[in-house]
Amino acid sequence: MKAVILAAGYGTRLQRDVAADSSGRFAHLASTAKPLLPVGDGALINHWVRALNASGAVDCIYVVTNALHYAAFEDWAAGYTNVHILSDQTSNNDERLGAVACLQLAVQHFKIDGHVVVIGGDTLFKEDFSLRAVKERFSDLQAKFGDSCLVLSYQCRDEETHKYGILEVDSDLRVLRMKEKPLPSETKSRRACPCFYVLSKKSLPLLATFLEEKRDSPIEDRDAPGQFVSWLIPRKPVYIHQISGRFDVGNLCSYVECDLYFREKLQNVQSYMV
Template identity: 30%
Template sequence: MPPPVIATVGGGGTRLYPLTLCQPKPLVEVCDTAIIAVLFRILAIQGCRRFILGSKGFENTLALSNYFKAGEGFFKRLGIDDHEEFSYQPQYEDHGSADSLRYCMRYFSIDEDVLVVSGDNLIDIDLEDFIAYHRRRNPILTVALKELPREESISQYGVAELESDMRIRRFVEKPKAGTEPSRMINTAFYIFSPEIRDVLAEMGDKSRDIGGDLIPYLTENGYDVCGYPLRGYWIDIGTPERLLQATMNVLSGNVRHFTFRHPYRENQWIHPSTLKRIG
């Protein structure tokens, strides 16, 4: 059984304006499904059964809980009966993704490996292989890394500086073109070992953001942090342009595990009302 999933969904989504003026960024739709529901679906069909939403603020939590409720409908549409109810972070004003992780692990008594995902990424990953890699290497943290093609700008990402065995020495945030230590970028898809609870307690208020605070602390203090080379699809849906790109990728059949709620054939999606009129 895969470990529980904590989704960090506390951001304001300002780069996606105006699409996020009246809804949280994870609920913006790719084709006919909210971004975060697409991600959860990909994880659920590969065995994940416990989902915790680390949402920040009353409005975000209310919108997400109205969408998923306890998760019965989500799992029923996938034909899954053996699941736990969705959980939501209590109204705690966290200071970032690492702070949310610390709070949720303690509040929900998680003392095992935990998957931590970002609520605005679309990723297609072989979860069994990812988990097996982590347990074989046994680091405190394994980060899914995506090799960015040469033609894409790397300046907006955290880039991993790697040892020959895929151990992460550090992340270089938003390097200028030509100065990056590799083309392997942080996808914000992680698996943490249970020891991370002690590290987060040790860091206290210094633990705010996973990429900005927690990972540098781990690498600088000698903790084993490994990179996992992601071979499947990944995109950070941070702007309307990236949302359009993700939508076109889905419609072109480039994202495995994506199932449409409405009739679809390759390279074409038809709204049900249009299909009805045609019929």
């Protein structure tokens, strides 16, 4: 199994907050890609690489970034033997390809033909999350349904449904549909879906189909990876794996909260997410 970490975003909200901060405390974060932000004892993305390697979940890690941050990621990856960096060749947010196109770029460039773990490069999970448990759950599903995929789910508050893709599932935890940023009154579900998916090798050819269908659509219709998952649900069996929550580094406030947790509250760095 391979891992693709999506890291081609430009962090516009975070960089706006850093530029607007008058204290100067966060000046060192200026122009830093979100996955390379210092979180606890190292870069945010370090936590993923350490856990992916320690868990044995994957044998190779591919990181898709942009031309602006490519050199920084190359420098960072020099410390790892199984991490490879790919640029999407864009230089600013207006040029962005979108996460689904970046995933397809990695699949084509690295000739990936097996199962893939897809990870949002600006996301970390609470300490109950385990890559080994995810791998076991996916293996069980594959034994029953060879084309099944797996996504994560955690309970969000009523007032948060409009921020996330919300999953509606049946009694077997198979996803029936994903509602994109619904009002609380539009669904009874509070199952938020973060950017972490295990896509079966049989689902990978559908990336090209999705992008072809959305070719003339606005970038917003094919930017977030959840758009592909929502489209995939009626076409392949998609199941959930439940976790307690996540850290989503979207702006300066959420970054500070995440960094503080990893500096002061994380119980065991070495076993985290393994």
